[in-house]
Amino acid sequence: MGVVIQIKDLVKIYKQGSLEVEALHSVNFSVEGNEFVAIMGASGSGKSTMMNILGCLDRPTKGAYFLENMDVSQLKDDKLAEIRNRKIGFVFQSFNLLPKLSALENVELPMVYAGVPAGKRRQKALDALEKVGLTDRIKHKPNELSGGQRQRVAIARALGNAPSILLADEPTGNLDSRSGEEIMGIFQTLNRDGSTIVMVTHEPDVAAHTKRIVTFKDGSILSDKPVLNPMNAIIGSQADSGEAGSDKTSSDEAEAEEANGAEGGAIA
Amino acid sequence: MNLVESLKSSLKNVFSNKMRALLTMLGIIIGIASVIMIMSIGTGTQNYISSQLDSMGVGRINISVATNNRNIARGDLMTAKDYKVIAENEDIKYTAAVYSGSATLKLEDNVTTNRASLTGVYGQYKDITAPTLLYGRYIVDNDNDMATKVAVINDTTAQKVFGKSDASVIGEKIALRTNRGTQKFTVAGVTENANAAMETQYGDQFPETIIIPMVTLQRLNGTDEISQISVTVNDTNQMDAVAAALTDRLDRLHGTTGKYYAQNTSQMIETANNMISVMTGFISAIAAISLLVGGIGVMNIMLVTVTERTREIGIRKSIGAKRRDIRFQFLIESVILTGLGGILGLLIGWAGGKGVATLMSATISITPIISFSAIMAAILSSCGIGILFGVFPASKAAKLDPIEALRYE
Ligand SMILES: Nc1ncnc2c1ncn2[C@@H]1O[C@H](COP(=O)(O)OP(=O)(O)OP(=O)(O)O)[C@@H](O)[C@H]1O
Ligand SMILES: [Mg+2]
Numbered sequence: 093m094g095v096v097i098q099i100k101d102l103v104k105i106y107k108q109g110s111l112e113v114e115a116l117h118s119v120n121f122s123v124e125g126n127e128f129v130a131i132m133g134a135s136g137s138g139k140s141t142m143m144n145i146l147g148c149l150d151r152p153t154k155g156a157y158f159l160e161n162m163d164v165s166q167l168k169d170d171k172l173a174e175i176r177n178r179k180i181g182f183v184f185q186s187f188n189l190l191p192k193l194s195a196l197e198n199v200e201l202p203m204v205y206a207g208v209p210a211g212k213r214r215q216k217a218l219d220a221l222e223k224v225g226l227t228d229r230i231k232h233k234p235n236e237l238s239g240g241q242r243q244r245v246a247i248a249r250a251l252g253n254a255p256s257i258l259l260a261d262e263p264t265g266n267l268d269s270r271s272g273e274e275i276m277g278i279f280q281t282l283n284r285d286g287s288t289i290v291m292v293t294h295e296p297d298v299a300a301h302t303k304r305i306v307t308f309k310d311g312s313i314l315s316d317k318p319v320l321n322p323m324n325a326i327i328g329s330q331a332d333s334g335e336a337g338s339d340k341t342s343s344d345e346a347e348a349e350e351a352n353g354a355e356g357g358a359i360a
Numbered sequence: 361m362n363l364v365e366s367l368k369s370s371l372k373n374v375f376s377n378k379m380r381a382l383l384t385m386l387g388i389i390i391g392i393a394s395v396i397m398i399m400s401i402g403t404g405t406q407n408y409i410s411s412q413l414d415s416m417g418v419g420r421i422n423i424s425v426a427t428n429n430r431n432i433a434r435g436d437l438m439t440a441k442d443y444k445v446i447a448e449n450e451d452i453k454y455t456a457a458v459y460s461g462s463a464t465l466k467l468e469d470n471v472t473t474n475r476a477s478l479t480g481v482y483g484q485y486k487d488i489t490a491p492t493l494l495y496g497r498y499i500v501d502n503d504n505d506m507a508t509k510v511a512v513i514n515d516t517t518a519q520k521v522f523g524k525s526d527a528s529v530i531g532e533k534i535a536l537r538t539n540r541g542t543q544k545f546t547v548a549g550v551t552e553n554a555n556a557a558m559e560t561q562y563g564d565q566f567p568e569t570i571i572i573p574m575v576t577l578q579r580l581n582g583t584d585e586i587s588q589i590s591v592t593v594n595d596t597n598q599m600d601a602v603a604a605a606l607t608d609r610l611d612r613l614h615g616t617t618g619k620y621y622a623q624n625t626s627q628m629i630e631t632a633n634n635m636i637s638v639m640t641g642f643i644s645a646i647a648a649i650s651l652l653v654g655g656i657g658v659m660n661i662m663l664v665t666v667t668e669r670t671r672e673i674g675i676r677k678s679i680g681a682k683r684r685d686i687r688f689q690f691l692i693e694s695v696i697l698t699g700l701g702g703i704l705g706l707l708i709g710w711a712g713g714k715g716v717a718t719l720m721s722a723t724i725s726i727t728p729i730i731s732f733s734a735i736m737a738a739i740l741s742s743c744g745i746g747i748l749f750g751v752f753p754a755s756k757a758a759k760l761d762p763i764e765a766l767r768y769e
Contacts, residue, residue, distance in 0.1 A: 177680020202679040
């Protein structure tokens with residue numbers, strides 16, 4: 093698979109009145125298709141700054157950013173919005189779901205902006221929710237869901253328009269370790285099925301689930317190492333705890349796997 | 361994002377805070393309601409006045425001896441000669457003469473009587489002033505030539521005298537007591553009651569209106585006087601000129617000056633309409649101020665809404681909403697607020713108009729009328745205010761930076 097992200101001499105300077113903060117100093121970095129990268133580093137080292145630029149939420153001060161070989165570093169606002177909509181799935185630490193919309197409607201929203209017709213949109217949203225193991229509770233509002241469930245809705249929303257890359261800034265930061273493990277399990281499954289993922293985390297345990305760890309320090313890359321033996325997320329950890337509704341979740345996942353298998357068989 | 365999606369999501373937002381929405385709309389509601397109310401009453405009044413004047417005859421000129429002239433000589437009174445002179449004028453379409461008198465009318469029980477106002481008619485009165493004929497016929501020239509004792513009565517009178525009003529009444533007799541004794545008149549025709557509204561109001565005090573040949577009435581009273589000559593003109597734009605020509609002609613005939621007075625119905629309609637438009641204009645100006653204040657209120661609330669929903673805007677932008685999507689969303693919300701306010705105002709104004717008409721029904725019967733164009737104007741102007749005062753807050757929302765908006769607490 094080709095290069096998805098390529099960054100050359102990327103500089104980001106924040107101006108606050110006369111004060112200038114250089115959050116990124118000439119960063120070079122690239123991500124291939126189907127990679128699973130963790131970005132680590134101390135607080136204030138520039139991880140979020142980097143993610144926001146990668147996610148086309150912000151523009152670099154200098155340098156080039158190629159997303160699927162297209163320079164997006166100095167595009168106009170609306171062009172960036174279109175790229176965010178079609179090519180990027182962004183998962184936030186604080187979920188960032190719209191509180192008045194149901195889980196399903198939240199997942200549909202990017203597709204609404206993409207102009208996907210209602211029927212198709214609903215089907216795609218249901219598919220995405222199934223991928224993250226959330227088939228019940230889809231009519232619930234975010235405040236009626238647990239943190240882990242909210243983050244799964246957010247991931248489903250990021251998957252909606254089949255993005256080129258999934259970006260996540262501390263997706264497990266607001267979750268307990270069990271829910272965090274679940275989220276990592278979902279990311280691993282998505283990565284296995286072909287998704288390219290870049291995520292920020294502070295926790296080495298979480299980073300150990302990825303295939304490559306990039307460490308930032310003071311706005312520069314300190315190290316960039318592959319993970320030799322990525323840890324496998326314990327899938328179905330929720331089923332072990334015997335929580336209500338979780339059985340259904342895991343059985344749905346199993347069904348999804350079966351369906352995939354059947355499809356494969358038909359092709360063969 | 362298409363229109364339907366935006367509408368749905370905006371409606372949801374507006375209805376999620378009903379109290380605030382209602383208070384925001386208040387200025388618009390009051391503005392639209394007052395304009396609609398005044399317009400409906402104004403149009404109703406206009407219609408009432410024109411219909412009243414119409415029942416006197418459209419494009420009609422009534423000529424009589426000026427009543428403010430104290431010294432009227434015998435020779436000044438109008439007679440058949442004057443009628444002939446006026447009828448000869450080529451700008452005139454129809455001419456009729458009236459001589460009025462009074463009598464008492466025996467009712468059904470043959471004991472009770474009621475006052476009757478006798479209208480002696482001559483000429484083409486049926487083309488100028490006659491109420492709609494129900495049965496029988498009008499007074500014709502032959503009735504005057506022969507001074508026949510026939511009468512055209514109205515529906516209500518027929519009920520009172522015969523206990524019924526149908527074709528069988530034609531040919532029956534009515535008894536009228538004048539100062540020349542009781543006279544029997546044969547009913548020749550029955551018309552609608554043109555004064556029905558006033559009669560219900562004044563009850564039995566209102567005299568029965570009975571139409572008889574003018575010559576018959578003149579002979580009964582031993583006179584050849586004509587009370588009033590009415591004409592309709594060929595060209596209603598020429599009414600004032602024709603009226604002046606006619607009074608001049610009569611003055612010349614009698615060797616007088618300014619003795620004759622022409623009352624012109626189109627002038628009266630014009631005066632009434634002018635008064636109503638001045639009133640409507642005045643109220644509309646006040647309503648426009650109310651709409652302006654309402655619009656500023658909407659802008660204020662929309663600015664608050666944009667601030668409150670900064671995070672939502674950030675989220676929407678982060679997943680791909682373009683500037684125009686955000687701008688459109690807030691613009692639609694503001695248009696829904698004002699448009700809904702306009703519709704509510706319309707309903708309240710309509711109800712208010714009905715209420716006022718009911719209150720006034722004791723004096724005049726007005727049907728408040730809201731024209732289609734008034735409805736369109738109300739809705740369009742309220743939506744227009746939504747756009748006008750929503751553009752600024754919506755653009756402010758659209759310009760927000762996604763990262764800063766997401767970080768907003
Ligand atoms: N909007 C801003 N204006 C000014 N300075 C900023 C802004 N955003 C970030 N910075 C600065 O840029 C530097 C990098 O910040 P960044 O948010 O990228 O750090 P981070 O690695 O994500 O930290 P954390 O782990 O705490 O999230 C910090 O010094 C921060 O103060
Ligand atoms: Mg950060």
